[in-house]
């Protein structure tokens with residue numbers, strides 16, 4: 001059984017201390033109390049405390065000074081401030097200085113329970129993340145892989161396991177879940193780290209060019225091939241090739257990839273001499289490749305070659321507890337290139353972010369943070385500063401109007417894109433023409449909507 005979490009209640013009013021301690025006791029916490037900041041520091045020096053709940057205004061050293069002392073001497077203990085309505089502004093300022101949250105007096109037990117539960121959960125996640133990173137940093141350099149949730153730890157564990165081997169890796173997961181980042185982590189922590197990491201997006205290169213892009217071509221192989229070109233596999237010799245969106249690769253080219261994997265040779269377009277290469281292949285897809293194999297869009301022999309070591313990147317909605325960590329990480333990154341101090345996100349804004357489903361996953365979260373930093377006023381980002389989709393209500397009844405305009409527009413967009421792709425058998429340049437948009441714009445929409453294009457295999 002978990003030991004009871006210990007909360008230190010600091011308030012100069014004995015009656016209030018007693019009421020709060022009783023309430024916390026009923027909620028299953030162990031409580032200690034102190035009638036001043038000085039007494040609180042004495043208790044902290046000798047007792048293991050999980051959270052400090054302190055009044056803001058106290059005679060002698062006040063909550064503000066106590067916060068500073070706790071930050072410097074017991075940095076991992078979260079501090080929640082209790083404040084009168086008139087001093088809420090000071091409490092918000094103190095969140096910027098490192099307090100975890102505040103609660104305005106008078107408050108109800110339910111509110112107190114939620115605030116404390118939240119602070120304990122977030123601070124445990126932060127500490128876990130720090131511990132995990134220290135552990136990993138001593139063995140690996142996974143500097144940019146942020147997350148401490150159980151789901152993400154499994155991913156890190158799998159990455160750590162596969163780094164040293166030369167096994168092919170298949171990364172699956174929705175768009176924006178970090179597949180490319182994971183591929184880079186594998187490469188830069190493998191024995192190949194000093195050789196090239198060559199990434200290629202199989203879906204973004206027109207079918208006619210993909211073969212020569214991958215395997216190179218000899219001089220005169222086709223109109224415009226004025227000189228020989230080595231191709232990405234040769235460029236990556238000794239290193240790693242990252243084949244992004246492998247599920248969108250034409251069947252004809254899949255056969256050639258298979259040859260690289262089996263025989264470790266490439267044959268440039270127009271040439272008859274093969275060249276041996278030593279590359280590790282990491283492939284990624286947001287599609288269900290097993291399904292593509294079943295429907296004939298993907299070669300089963302290639303699937304089994306690639307799927308030697310599968311790693312699934314979980315969607316962000318399945319690891320919501322990582323959201324505060326990712327937010328802190330992106331703010332830190334943005335802060336490096338900004339003269340201005342980064343804004344603080346209010347607890348209400350954070351709550352909204354933790355509730356939202358993030359269909360675009362970490363990329364969407366990153367964009368949201370970047371945008372919020374731009375629109376932030378007075379050094380803070382509140383719920384109202386976040387994009388409309390984060391405020392979507394869950395209800396549906398709305399008198400004929402869509403209860404969720406963005407979702408409705410997205411549904412329409414998906415229907416039209418799918419229709420155009422179906423009519424053109426997945427040929428994106430033609431589908432884009434039908435829809436009156438550029439091929440690039442169609443490509444972005446396909447990515448955003450997570451559409452899987454299954455082309456009918458050509459008859460050759």
Ligand SMILES: Nc1ncnc2c1ncn2[C@@H]1O[C@H](COP(=O)(O)OP(=O)(O)OP(=O)(O)O)[C@@H](O)[C@H]1O
Pocket residue numbers: 144145146147173174175176177178179180181182244286326329362363366447
């Ligand atoms: N665990 C993570 N920690 C920090 N940043 C992350 C993490 N995972 C992803 N990101 C960031 O999110 C963005 C999207 O990640 P990435 O491009 O690796 O996703 P992807 O799954 O390859 O997307 P797509 O399928 O659309 O190509 C990148 O800017 C990346 O740096």
